[in-house]
Amino acid sequence: MRIDLTDTTASKINKALVQGRRAIGTPAVGMVLTLVIVTDEENAYDSIKAAEEASHEHPSRTLVVIKRHPRNLRDRTRSHLDAEVRVGSEAGTGETVVLRMYGEVSEHADSVVLPLLLPDAPVVVWWPVDAPDDPAGDPLGALAQRRITDLYAVERPMETLERRVRTYAPGDTDLAWTRLTLWRSMLAAALDQARVPVTSATVEAEADNPAAELLARWLEARLHVTVDRVITDGPVVTAVRLGTANGEIVIDRPEGPIATMTLPDQPPRSLALKVRSTSELIAEELRRLDADEMYAIALRGEAGKETPVHV
Amino acid sequence: MxxxxxxxxxxETKATKEAKETEAAREAAGPLHAQQAEESRAAGxxxxxxxxxxxxxxxxxxxxxxxxxxxxxxxxxxPVAPLDWSNPLRDPQDRRLPRIAGxxxxxxxxxxxxxxxxxxxxxxxxxxxxxxxxxxxxxxxxxxxxxxxxxxxxxxxxxxxxxxxxxxxxxxxxxxxxxxxxxxxxxxxxxxxxxxxxxxxxxxxxxxxxxxxxxxxxxxxxxxxxxxxxxxxxxxxxxxxxxxxxxxxxxxxxxxxxxxxxxxxxxxxxxxxxxxxxxDHYLGKETVQNILALRFANQMYEPIWNRSYVDHVQITMAEDIGIGGRAGYYDGIGAARDVIQNHLLQLMALTAMEEPAAFDARSLLTEKLKVLRAVRLPDDLGAHTVRGQYEGGWQGGAQVPGYLEEEGIDPASTTDTYAAIKLGIDNRRWAGVPFYLRTGKRLGRRVTEIAVVFQRAPHSPFDSTATEELGENAIVIRVQPDEGMTVRFGSKVPGTSMEIRDVSMDFAYGESFTESSPEAYERLILDVLLGDANLFPRHQEVEESWRILDPIEEYWSTHGKPAQYASGGWGPREADEMLARDGRSWRRP
The missing domain is CATH 3.40.50.720 (NAD(P)-binding Rossmann-like Domain)
Incomplete structure (x- = not known):
């Protein structure tokens, strides 16, 4: 069911949530986390949909913070908060509150969000677009254990990437990194089989792809080799080549979801290596709620010289 | 099953199967585990x-x-490789990378x-x-x-x-x-x-x-x-x-x-x-693995998980289907051999065992074996074990044949389709706490659960009318269907008078970790390929379980006949009497 509240406050929203749950007959549900989505009106629909799909795996309270910029001056100065409370079938397996903030209140979104967080449960903030320069320093980001940004949704990904390196705080993560998990696990599996030291590496990808850059940095940090970046037509990452004394290990995905893996002295094999949907990426992100240390290492690359102590 | x-x-016998039974069987394994690591982390x-x-x-x-x-x-x-070789792309910190079989x-x-x-x-x-x-x-x-x-x-x-x-x-x-x-x-x-x-x-x-x-x-x-x-x-x-x-x-x-x-x-x-x-696909189930997490990762259950607080334990595996087309396999085997020997004794071992030194196959085996070896059979097998056969009748709105009328079954068969036994565990933790194990076909509904029933409070400041409707506290681990856990305890009924009634507190996997639970077989096949034997009973356990069951089967083969029970109910009256003799009763699952 859906309850609309205009010109409201957090305590009225809390009341509406209890009322909504009572009405559908589930006074308490086992929600495991609060997901705060900070977005604009344009991206709200897709983000909510992805979060709802992900909520099948992680029942959560989703708070969607939309900052509105009214056209006329009078509305712009009048500060108010509208809310839409969705429970039951309208909100996946959890509950969703869409918060639309006008005027000054949008500068104080954290004051609205804080009373609506689930007791005890972890908080995740996700900026599908327009992530702040310093996610951990952001008032909303500061409430969260985990802060999800997306380098694919920025205009100059490489510049933003450098900024992320500087502002990294434990708990930060990026969907560009999440997109690499399949690649990384296949590369690790390839090396499991080859069992030889890697002497050189190449990442082939479309130009200015932040995921490719993260992949290259990860390989540099882990393999202690210089990784060549080769620009191709894409889509996204098209191949990774690891040079070894016995020959080359190649995972090649020229197009489509099927990749080919070639190991020295072994027949080539095909692998399913598809590009995953946002909801799958978010579901993966929500599985871990502690800091992703490997992301930090990949982000800093070899420059950070941050080799984990226990290998 | x-x-x-x-x-x-x-x-081979598929043609004779009722569609309903295929359906039931399909559900039977139920959802289960993901990469163990991943899920337990989500839980945490x-x-x-x-x-x-x-x-x-x-x-x-x-x-x-x-x-x-x-x-x-x-x-x-x-495969052969330098001994000191470790994959530089893998790291314990990097928990996104799944356990992939070699x-x-x-x-x-x-x-x-x-x-x-x-x-x-x-x-x-x-x-x-x-x-x-x-x-x-x-x-x-x-x-x-x-x-x-x-x-x-x-x-x-x-x-x-x-x-x-x-x-x-x-x-x-x-x-x-x-x-x-x-x-x-x-x-x-x-x-x-x-x-x-x-x-x-x-x-x-x-x-x-x-x-x-x-x-x-x-x-x-x-x-x-x-x-x-x-x-x-x-x-x-x-x-x-x-x-x-x-x-x-x-x-x-x-x-x-x-x-x-x-x-x-x-x-x-x-x-x-x-x-x-x-x-043993039960061991691949999420809830069964969760028994270990529940007991050994938490502080609040273990202190009461012993004879000082527990009155008795009931482990039930009920099926609503009959033997279907499995006459050839089932006749002569029976419920006790088919279910108690493996599934129920394994569930009992996990419920009763001491904390393993580590979560690995060897430590688990050690602890499970210790419990199984400490199992004591009742002295009077006639009074503390019951077997039964379902009668024809109506179950859940459909007319069903009795066991002896099933196709391919000898009308004089003494095979048990229901079995209930009482076991004791002779160790410091469990001495004097009976474990009641029961299983049967054509019972009320399909359910598998472990109920740890606690003693009543030693003293109640409330008068007896106030606590009339108060039962015993219980922790129920629902293995299938609707995987989860229920805690039953007394609570005051709203109103002016003091009246205390049982309420349930519920945790359902379906609520907290929906859809990500893999099937038991997924988990087990992956474990085989990885060589991880945590969830597989070893031959010592199998033999120990037979040692427990054999005397009962022997007793049954020489004493009396299986009791008849109505299809769609909860087993023969003799089973109720068996618990009544101990001053207890079966839970209705």
Whole structure:
């Protein structure tokens, strides 16, 4: 069911949530986390949909913070908060509150969000677009254990990437990194089989792809080799080549979801290596709620010289 | 449980099965576990701070478990490599990377059977879809069918489309289909096994399976000797240097201690005991593994988990179906051998065991064996065990035949379709606490649960009218369906008078971790390929369980007849009387 509240406050929203749950007959549900989505009106629909799909795996309270910029001056100065409370079938397996903030209140979104967080449960903030320069320093980001940004949704990904390196705080993560998990696990599996030291590496990808850059940095940090970046037509990452004394290990995905893996002295094999949907990426992100240390290492690359102590 | 049935038997009798029963059986395994590490971490999510540490520890011990098997049989599981080699791309901190099985293949005997189509093939696909199978994974089918590789692939395709848990993806299918082979033949057909050997060799070169194979014997036990001997004869059990060969077998593991020993001897003659994986799909279930998490990861349950607080424990596995078309298998075996010997005693062992030193196969085995060895049978078997047979009648709105009227059953059969037994555990923790185990067919509904029932409060300040409706506190672990846990306790009824009534507090997997629970078989097959034996009963446990059950079966065979009970109810009156004698009663699950 859906309850609309205009010109409201957090305590009225809390009341509406209890009322909504009572009405559908589930006074308490086992929600495991609060997901705060900070977005604009344009991206709200897709983000909510992805979060709802992900909520099948992680029942959560989703708070969607939309900052509105009214056209006329009078509305712009009048500060108010509208809310839409969705429970039951309208909100996946959890509950969703869409918060639309006008005027000054949008500068104080954290004051609205804080009373609506689930007791005890972890908080995740996700900026599908327009992530702040310093996610951990952001008032909303500061409430969260985990802060999800997306380098694919920025205009100059490489510049933003450098900024992320500087502002990294434990708990930060990026969907560009999440997109690499399949690649990384296949590369690790390839090396499991080859069992030889890697002497050189190449990442082939479309130009200015932040995921490719993260992949290259990860390989540099882990393999202690210089990784060549080769620009191709894409889509996204098209191949990774690891040079070894016995020959080359190649995972090649020229197009489509099927990749080919070639190991020295072994027949080539095909692998399913598809590009995953946002909801799958978010579901993966929500599985871990502690800091992703490997992301930090990949982000800093070899420059950070941050080799984990226990290998 | 019909899905426990050796696959070929089911396949042959499939036509006689009621659609309803297939449905019930399909559900029977229920959802279960994801990559253990991942899920337990999701479970620990609310206490994010601490979970990271324990999760890492879990992973480490998992790895230790895997290598332990290696030490025992002194054969490295991984291909030859410098000993100090560790994959630089893997790191314990990097918990996104899943546990992927090493290069390997799976050979299924009896691949045309029901179990294979309903559970094994979909599980293999689901694993592939989740990216947990190694590149080049190969699936070899062996059965008495005149098929080509592509016919086999088509059968798998259909099975996957119909039964897989995860959505069908063409690219995953392609990856999998390239590695499918089919070997037609009988089990005594030397030529077929020769062909199998060649296929395995061919896959090693064309797919890079590195000589690692698991042989899944989804065949009736009478064929075990034949298949195992043939594998040995054709050199299929000799793992090349640095690789492994494993055997996967399904219950029944014998029908008494003697036959179980025989079977174990036979299999161990060919496969190392450490390389034999016995499937008890209950142990692959999320809730069953959660018993360990519940007991040993929390502080609040363990202090009361003993004779000072627990009054008794009831472990129930009820089915609403009859024996269906399984007369040939079931008659002469009965409920106690079919269910109590393996599933219920395993559940009991997990509920009652002490904390293992580590979460690895060896430590778990040690603790489970300790409990099983401490099991004491009641002195008067007649008063504390009950067996029964269902009568014809009405169940859930449908008319059903009685056991003795089922097709293929001897009208004078004394096979039990219901069994209830009382066991004691002679150790400091449990002395004097009875464990009641019951199982039956055609009962009220399909349910498996463990109920730990607590003693009443030693003193109540409330007068007796206030607590009239207050029962005993209980923790109920719902294994299936609706996996989860219920805590029952008394609470004041709203209003002016003091009145206390039982209420339930509920945790459901379906609520907290929906849809990500994999099927039991997914988890178990992956564990076989990884060589992780945590969730597989070892032969010592199987033999110990028979030692417990044999005297009861012996007593039953010489004393009286099974009690008759109405279909759709909760078992014979004698079972209620059995508990009434102890001043207790069965829970209605």
């Amino acid at each position: 019909s899905e426990d049935l050796p696959a070929e038997t089911v396949g 999510a609310p206490k994010a701070g601490k979970s990271s540490r324990s999760a890492r520890a879990g992973k480490k011990s998992g790895a230790a478990g895997a290598t332990k098997g290696v030490k025992a049989d002194e054969k490295p599981v991984e 290069p390997s293949g799976l050979v299924i005997f009896g691949v045309t059977g029901d179990l294979s189509r309903r559970k094994l093939m979909p599980a293999v696909y689901d694993l592939a879809n989740r990216g947990l199978l190694p590149p080049g994974f190969s699936l070899v089918g062996f059965a008495r069918r005149d098929w080509e590789n592509q016919d086999f692939a088509e059968v798998v395709h259909d099975a996957v489309k119909e039964h897989a848990r995860t959505p069908f993806r063409e690219e995953v299918w392609q990856q999998l289909a390239e590695g499918m082979r089919f070997i037609p033949g009988d089990f005594d057909d030397d030529e077929a096994f020769e062909q199998l050997r060649k296929a395995v060799q061919e896959l090693d070169t064309s797919r890079g399976t590195s000589g690692n194979y698991a042989f899944y014997l989804s065949v009736p036990p009478k064929f075990f000797p034949k298949v195992v001997q043939q594998l040995k004869k054709h050199g299929l059990t000799d793992a090349p240097e640095g690789s492994w060969r494993r055997a996967v077998i399904e219950k029944p593991f014998g029908h008494d201690l003697g036959s179980a020993r025989e079977l174990n001897a036979l299999v161990h003659e060919v496969f190392d005991p450490e390389q034999v994986f016995r499937i």
